[in-house]
Amino acid sequence: MPAPAQRRLIFAHIDEPGYTNDLACYLRHGGYEVLKKAVTRKPEELIDEVKKSGLRGRGGAGFPCGVKWGLVDRKSGKPIYLIVNADESEPGTFKDRYIMHQDPHQLIEGTMISCFANNVKQAYIYIRGEMPHGARILEKAIAEARAANFVGPNILGTSYSCEIFVHRGAGAYICGEETGLIESLEGKRANPRIKPPYFPAVLGLYQCPTIVNNVETLCHVKYIAEHGGEAYTKIGTPGNTGTRIFCVSGHVQRPGYYEFEAGRITLGQLLNEVCGGPLPGRTFKAVIPGGSSAKIMRFGERYKGKRKVGAEMVDYDWGVEDVPMDFDSLAMIGTMGGSGGVIVMDDSVNMVEALANINAFYSHESCGQCTPCREGALWMKKITTRMVHGHARPEDAALLKSVADQIPGRTICAFGEACSWPTQSFIAKFGDEFKQYPEAKKTAKPADAPALI
Amino acid sequence: MIAPPKPELVTVNIDGREIAVPKGTNVIEAARLVGVDVPHYCYHPKLTVVGNCRMCLIEMGMPAVDPATKTPIIDPATGKQKINWIPRPQIGCGTNASPGLHIRTTSPLVKDCREGVMEFLLINHPLDCPICDQAGECKLQEQATGYGRGYSRFVEQKNVKPKRTLLGPRVMLDDERCVLCSRCIRFSKEIAHDDVLGFIDRGSHSTLTCYPGKKLENNYSLNTVDICPVGALTSTDFRFKMRVWFLKQTNSIDAESSVGANTVVWSREGAIYRITPRRNDDVNDTWMADTGRVLYKQVRADNRLAAVKVGGNDSGLDIAVNTAAELFKAGGVVVVGSGRSSVEEQFLTKKLAAALKASTHLVSRVGEGDKLLVSADRNPNVRGALVTGLIAALPAAGDVAAPSASAIRIGGLAALAADIDSGKVKTVVSIGEDLAEAGLTAAQLAKVAIVYLGTHANATSAAARVVFPTLTIFEKSGTFVNQQFRIQKFLKAVPGPTGLPDDLVVLAKLASAAGSSVPSEINALWKLIAAEIPALGTMTFANLPETGLLLDATPWSGLPFVEGETLHYKPAKAAQLVVGS
Structure with missing residues (x-):
């Protein structure tokens, strides 16, 4: 079956020749018209549209946005804050960056609509420290929007006022975790908070109710405000509405970002047709479908079970290529859609070395607050590093699995899962390679291979 | 006397035993009441809950209720209300008692959690118990006995961190022993109001230190040593003087002011080695001032009076x-x-x-x-x-x-x-008071006969006719x-x-x-x-x-006492104002 055509809602103007990131260009393309209409509506209506749309958060967890907004404590009398999570740091994910670089006003419009809907008077864009260029673009865009009365006091002649501030992180993956982000925004170490009691919807920024939404999610809100929640549900598949942006990296002919209706494209179509298949002379070996913390899939394995289609339960028997790219299907086969970062590995990749790379990242990014993740992540890194440096032992695979099993579900935040799922899934899917690695390492290096350090 | 309001009691079930506890009591404290020990490092009853050590993970469940009818769901096997157990373990310190709360502290999952955390805490911990001053009162040592593997699966290089760092005049830090529980940081911030401690670096390389240019030198710094569950923080006065298991503990009172902090005096063979606070929730909680801890030095001072x-x-x-x-x-x-x-x-x-x-x-x-x-x-x-x-x-x-x-x-x-x-005065009997220090001149002391009862030599004992x-x-x-x-x-x-x-x-x-x-x-x-x-x-x-x-x-309520507000004490006038308003 041929792959469907891309459907670009969010990336409509990304890489469009002549499209610039200034306000004039955005206005020429109908910019801020949605905001103008939105501020004439009742905020509750906008929230209802988002609830109706079934929009799921695009940061990684896929939590329904309307439900998140519904949890906000609106009776406390405290101000409600909205934070745009622009700390895009999951390895393999590079979608929010393009929105901010090439179409920042789309984000600002989506943010203002969301702020208006939730009666937010102050919003923050928390952008990761490694994106100084994006921060400068956003600051310029906010200044332009403010000058044009789209942001700031009494926007568009209404009594509604809202300010947006850009806050730059100092470069830490954990700041993408919403309570870690809030701590960081408050000026502290980004140690995620314990939940209960610190649910952001009730006790968030400065102990006030707070909404934290991903950049892409807020852009979807703009689309929903324009076209209505009902229309949005027609895009994608039930339960996985709208489009998804896939950031494909690794060993394919045409890596890049692609926007498709959620669940309407399979992994095989994405990799083989859209991305042009494996590099010449190679075959696909494995793919991580949702950012490096998602569990890895091995080409050749099959996923069987029953799934709900409409009201019926039907059997499914999928190969890796057959899996529809949506939150629920990927969760069903034991991995996740996550942030849409599709990392492809072909047969030139050694899985021990790939895992060593991922473990190095997670051990470096653990905040160090709670024991299992802090100690476990570094231990796993030390094991895999030792293995690739020629001191692998046959028992290391079992040890790695046992260490990884002691982490998830026992930590303050989801980093415990993020740092242990790669190890768990690599061992589960490529256990043979780990067992054989001590032997494989003994084989002589090719004569032309450069010495590693 | 005004009776304090009676706390609202809720019944919780811990390992099958029911107990009524005040609403909001956390699981560690509730379990303590039924004699069940929930191991922990970061939790301290007088500090905020951060839940970072993950040692107190327990299984938690709530009675099942039909969502539609709100009636209890009965388990046919037992005839009792079914319990919905949460699949993920929860932290005991951050879980508060609510009606019907069920807790398991002995299940295989809880055991596995404790053993996992214990192993993680030990992999980078130096194996220096034989030369560590905390040995004998170290929570890591105690719980390694209960939940440790007994051998190490860790064959990598341990992390290297600063050793023997002076955080202040009275507190020595060994970062390699630190389990990053953050009790000392929270104490400094929340109780001593002297926010000088923090972590630098990330992950397993996190390191406790003072802020640049700051020192841990407030008069409560030694409390951080008391609450440090491991040998990371030690007292410069006490370290390497005596193994704690040789010491006898005697209840005493801090005599440095009218607060009367409750203390324990640690001694062996007639010599005192240290003084630590003793918990009294109505007086000093679990704290005491550093100045009160050195008072024992007067016992063997050079100027001690020894003969009548x-x-x-x-x-x-x-x-x-x-x-x-x-x-x-x-x-x-x-x-x-x-x-x-x-x-x-x-x-x-x-x-x-x-x-x-x-x-x-x-x-x-x-x-x-x-x-x-x-x-x-x-x-x-x-x-x-x-x-x-x-x-x-x-x-x-x-x-x-x-x-x-x-x-x-x-x-x-x-x-x-x-x-x-x-x-008018011929003889002054002084019960332990140095009259010169209290303002009498040498001429005044010489004018009278002095009977002095005192511990140490001073101007009064020198001038006294009789010294006891x-x-x-x-x-x-x-x-x-x-x-x-x-x-x-x-x-x-x-x-x-x-x-x-x-x-x-x-x-x-x-x-x-x-x-x-x-x-x-x-x-x-x-x-x-x-x-x-x-x-x-x-x-x-x-x-x-x-x-x-x-x-x-x-x-004595009308007397003009000199004390201002301290922990668990408000001057009477202020208290009356509160009642009046």
């Missing part, structure tokens, strides 16, 4: 008592009592003064309160002098700044000085009445210098020489005290609870 002296020469107790009796017969005797004496000593002092028909004075010591556990009144037992009737009014505050830098004003003897100058060496608080038993009018007892931790009688014996002998027969044994003495002092009427020394007993303070 008459006219500057060594003498015997009875000879000295007879000499004092001669002086008493001549009349013109004045007694200077002390707010540092115990209730029992003050009672005997009152008996002595009454027998001599002598006027009594009390020396005042007033400094700055620190709003925490050192109050403005540096005498621990001025309230005792009021309760026993030794004095009826508070001693006047001294107007002479003390010569030392401690800024404690010592005084209250202006009337006595005037009487000496006018020649006495015991420090660590060498005798007794009671103090603190600023809350809470009577608290301290016990003898170490024997006094060889041959010295108990202070009560000396006082009883002097009272007897003055014509008043009183018992000198503390339990016998308390029968008399209970009979004569209505406020203490129902007590005996033996049955006084470890955390003290609050006395009725109304007879």
Whole structure:
């Protein structure tokens, strides 16, 4: 079956020749018209549209946005804050960056609509420290929007006022975790908070109710405000509405970002047709479908079970290529859609070395607050590093699995899962390679291979 | 008396046992009540909950309720309400008691969690228990016994972090031993209000340190050593002096101010090695000031008085008592009592003064309160002098700044000085007070005969006709009445210098020489005290609870006490304002 055509809602103007990131260009393309209409509506209506749309958060967890907004404590009398999570740091994910670089006003419009809907008077864009260029673009865009009365006091002649501030992180993956982000925004170490009691919807920024939404999610809100929640549900598949942006990296002919209706494209179509298949002379070996913390899939394995289609339960028997790219299907086969970062590995990749790379990242990014993740992540890194440096032992695979099993579900935040799922899934899917690695390492290096350090 | 509001009780089920606890009690505390130990490192009852050590993971469940009808779902197998167990383990410290809460602390999942956390805590921990000062009171050691693997699966290089870092004058840090529980950070911030500690770096390389240019040198810094569950923070005064398992623990009271912080004195073979706080939720929680921890050094000070002296020469107790009796017969005797004496000593002092028909004075010591556990009144037992009737009014505050830098004003003897100058006074009996320090001049001291009872040599002991060496608080038993009018007892931790009688014996002998027969044994003495002092009427020394007993303070409520607000204490005037508003 041929792959469907891309459907670009969010990336409509990304890489469009002549499209610039200034306000004039955005206005020429109908910019801020949605905001103008939105501020004439009742905020509750906008929230209802988002609830109706079934929009799921695009940061990684896929939590329904309307439900998140519904949890906000609106009776406390405290101000409600909205934070745009622009700390895009999951390895393999590079979608929010393009929105901010090439179409920042789309984000600002989506943010203002969301702020208006939730009666937010102050919003923050928390952008990761490694994106100084994006921060400068956003600051310029906010200044332009403010000058044009789209942001700031009494926007568009209404009594509604809202300010947006850009806050730059100092470069830490954990700041993408919403309570870690809030701590960081408050000026502290980004140690995620314990939940209960610190649910952001009730006790968030400065102990006030707070909404934290991903950049892409807020852009979807703009689309929903324009076209209505009902229309949005027609895009994608039930339960996985709208489009998804896939950031494909690794060993394919045409890596890049692609926007498709959620669940309407399979992994095989994405990799083989859209991305042009494996590099010449190679075959696909494995793919991580949702950012490096998602569990890895091995080409050749099959996923069987029953799934709900409409009201019926039907059997499914999928190969890796057959899996529809949506939150629920990927969760069903034991991995996740996550942030849409599709990392492809072909047969030139050694899985021990790939895992060593991922473990190095997670051990470096653990905040160090709670024991299992802090100690476990570094231990796993030390094991895999030792293995690739020629001191692998046959028992290391079992040890790695046992260490990884002691982490998830026992930590303050989801980093415990993020740092242990790669190890768990690599061992589960490529256990043979780990067992054989001590032997494989003994084989002589090719004569032309450069010495590693 | 206003009874505190009764807490709302909820019934929780811990390992199959039901217990009613106040709503909001966390699982660690609730489990403690049924005798179930939930191991933990970061949780401390007096600090905020951060839930970072993950040692207290437990399984939690709630009774199942039909979402539609709100009726309980009954498990047909047991006939009881079904329990919905949460698949993920929860932290005990952050889980509060709610009606019907079910907890499992012995399930395979909980065991696995504890063993996993234990292993993680140990992999980068140095194997230096044999040379670690915390050994014997180390939570890591204790729980490794309970939940450790017994061998290590860790064959990698351990992390290297700074060793032997001085965080301040009294606290030494070994970062490799630190389990990053953040108790010390939270203490500094929340209790000492001196936010100087923090972590730098990330992940397993996280390192405890002081902020640049700061030191952990506030007067509460040693509490961080107490609450450090491992050997990361040690006391520069105590480290490497003695293994804790050799030490005997004796309950005592911090005598540095009228707060009366509860303490434990740790001693071995007659020598004291350290003083640590003892929990009393109504007085000092689990804290005490650093200054109170070094008071034991007075016991073996060089200027300690060790022999009875008459006219500057060594003498015997009875000879000295007879000499004092001669002086008493001549009349013109004045007694200077002390707010540092115990209730029992003050009672005997009152008996002595009454027998001599002598006027009594009390020396005042007033400094700055620190709003925490050192109050403005540096005498621990001025309230005792009021309760026993030794004095009826508070001693006047001294107007002479003390010569030392401690800024404690010592005084209250202006009337006595005037009487000496006018020649009315012939003999002064000083119970442990240095009259020169309290403002009397050398000429005034030379003008009278002095009977001095004291622990250390000073200008008064040098000028005294008769000197009775006495015991420090660590060498005798007794009671103090603190600023809350809470009577608290301290016990003898170490024997006094060889041959010295108990202070009560000396006082009883002097009272007897003055014509008043009183018992000198503390339990016998308390029968008399209970009979004569209505406020203490129902007590005996033996049955006084470890955390003290609050006395009725109304007879003295109008007095202008010098204390400001401290932990668990509000000055009476402020309290009235609160009630009135």
